[in-house]
Amino acid sequence: MTPRVRVLEVLEPPDGTTRYADQLVEPLPDHVEVVWFTWRRALREKYDVLHVHWPEWLVRTRPSTLPRRVATRLAFVALLLRLRLTRTAIVRTEHNPEPHEPGGRTERALLRWLDRRTTLRVHLNPLPGGEGPHDVVIPLGHYRAQLGGHPISARVPGLLVYFGKIRDYKGVDLLLDAFAQARAGLTLRVVGNPQTPQWRALVEDAAREDPRIGHVLEFVADDTLVGEVTAAELAVLPYRDLHNSAVVLVALSLDTPVLVPSTPVTRGLAQEVGPGWVHFFEGTLDTADLHRAVDDLRAAPPVGRPQLDARAWDVIGASYARAFEAAARSAHHPGAATNHPESVQIA
Structure with missing residues (x-):
């Protein structure tokens, strides 16, 4: 026994x-x-x-x-x-x-x-x-069992999404700066709970200045989360540092490609899940990184689902x-x- x-x-x-x-x-x-x-x-x-x-x-x-x-x-x-x-x-x-x-x-x-x-x-x-x-x-x-029972959205071409808590190391300010110069046809959703009033004000101010930016600044229920993430063409995680992230796995569990900083961990994840699901930026996220990821995704869209059996x-x-x-x-x-x-x- x-x-x-x-x-x-x-x-x-x-x-x-x-x-x-x-x-x-x-x-x-x-x-x-x-x-x-x-x-x-x-x-x-x-x-x-x-x-x-x-x-x-x-x-x-x-x-x-x-x-x-x-x-x-x-x-x-x-x-x-x-x-x-x-x-x-x-x-x-x-x-x-x-x-x-x-x-x-x-x-x-x-x-x-x-x-x-x-x-x-x-x-x-x-x-x-x-x-x-x-x-x-x-x-x-992975999160397939937990989130797989909720209705998914139709993909919206050009829609980028950030989701998860909004705090210093996650780089939402970098994403807002990069998106400010993004080309026509791209839109952005910021979904998550700001950890300080300053972060809330930053997102709200950016959305007032740019009608292409929408937001839900609170912790959202699973059905809302699934709807937001599966509507996006690409999930953008502009982290200043990424060692491990459940958010990345949520996106991949919902078959949504991700743009993440290039690190040994994210490079290994890309090899694990298969081609086309994980896209990278070097250093600090900028507008060119957003454009390149969208273009690469459209030129070679991933096939099937991310390989997550080991998880x-x-x-x-x-x-x-x-x-x-x-x-x-x-x-x-x-x-x-x-x-x-x-x-x-x-x-």
Whole structure:
């Protein structure tokens, strides 16, 4: 009989919309029990694995007042001490090399401590130098099952779409600047929740000046999202830096080609999904990049659907279950290799 593994997930719990949390936990086998993070649960209940995604969540507060910061950081210290005493494993899924918004000196010191205490790191892409004894690779999954039941729109020639949260590193300002000089026949939709009033004002001002720009500046339901993305000829993600992105996979899951920055990760994705689905820009997005991507897409439209079989969530769920099991064993037996072939084999 497979031993039961209890995992405390440091994520916002499912809320009825399509979220990464749902996709991560739904395909897990029955012997893996998932509970959602609260400080009370983290400091009082028993669990085998703490699964961390964006570790800055554990040390930042909203609102960021001094008393709240101090209380949260003291709780963080207590948590790491408790995990050490109870030999509880820490699994870290490395979504990004660094936080999107940098923190201060104290935060960086606390997160370095968490890094030193981490039992197993899950990487979403292969490491350039190969994986070490405490690393495994489990890619992000696709969204076909979650979004495939919603009605799709007819494609609108020349329609570009940006969707997702609007925050600094995602480069929506660069897209608006590039689109301002775009040729006739192109239109733009910006769909997503601005993370600051300044971002909202930027998009609204651009739309007032250019009637070709439309927007929905809020978190949208799945049916609205599917309608917006499938109407577009091309999804444009003008990120200043792109290491991993669920947004890219949402677009590809809905058979919408994407324009993304050229990085080793996006180049690898292009090879994985097949020709014509992933288009690139170098450096900072500009108007010529928009024109070139549309022209290339029309000259050689992709055939069939993007190849995403390796990102099926049942495969990913089984891989995470093996990773949790291996990490829990390793925490109780320090020195054991967490990704030994007999303990965890990542598909």
